[in-house]
Amino acid sequence: MTDHAFATRAIHVGQEFDPTTGAIIPPIYQTSTFVQDGVGGLRGGYEYSRGGNPTRTSLETLLASLEGGKRALSFASGLAAEDALLRAVLEPGDHVVLGNDVYGGTHRLINRVHGAWGIRNTTVDLTDLDAVRSALSTDRSRVLWIETPSNPLMKISDIAALAELGHAVGALVVVDNTFASPALQNPLALGADVIVHSTTKYLGGHSDVIGGALVINDDELADKVQFIQFAAGAISAPMDAWLTTRGIKTLAVRMQKHSANAQAIAESLVGHPAIEAVYYPGLPTHPGHELAARQMSGFGGMLSVAVAGGAAAARKFAESTEVFQLAESLGGVESLIGYPAEMTHASVRGTELEVPDNIIRLSVGIEDEADLIADVRQALAR
């Protein structure tokens, strides 16, 4: 199956039917341990589910294929994946360079959790290559952390150019590919070393499971991270891994519809009197449009707007939609609306990562396009 196109691999890789019953869907191995044929006689290489479980292996095999990587590891959450990776590669005194619009939870993890163990960080505008170069010149810059499109202003940064800058100082180049998903962007092919996912979002795709993953090409690094996963234990449970695998089967078609709906909404909001600015990389006026067109195979389902009436009007808009549900998170089939300043980005208020208080973020689902546009319009009218 590895030679097939993305949509075929998404449905079949790691998903061979059950040889004993013919069940087309492999069973969920809801088990903690595996019986041994005599001490050390493991039937399928599995011993205890913290170390490995066939349902998790299925998902990991699939994720590695979809990102074009050698190995994948599946975790209890996106942040658990990030934590395992960073603990595998960093030592006290090391330095991480991050985008100044990085996911707030990533910043909190590196700044407050790893910071307490002597990890230093610098946040920088990843679209400014000179600024990145000078941030990386710091002694012991070990990791360059890239997120594109970024959250919530959908900035696009150049993965290939940034990977070159990172590699020039010997840093590991990590891309959080949560927003694009592997259906729209494959950072390993652009020079990145490691992919991070919150599989909670587009990969799972149905807002019913929390999970995370890493995709790594280097066996030695993958072994190190796998050791942390085993030793610290932040694995994904069998049911969670199975739900994620099930979600991924429809990823290719979902991403097309997410992108088409978001494009239509973005275009319908340009010039609307209640909207000051629309941030969507599919709009030709977006500063990252050309780069996104080169680096991605679709513009994705996330967009943000700046509301003309300020914070109060923005909040009112977020509370007035009917199809779009007011909730954190993103990437599910159902459309969500959020007020980043007090929701997803509340943890970075008062820092350099603060989001303006008139920004509203939409995670555009795969409902009917006309219903979504009508919903946004009636909410803005209020």
Ligand SMILES: *Cc1c(COP(=O)(O)O)cnc(C)c1O
């Ligand atoms: C949600 C998210 C994370 C964190 O993932 P969890 O599954 O919530 O731990 C990391 N990066 C991005 C871009 C996210 O949207």
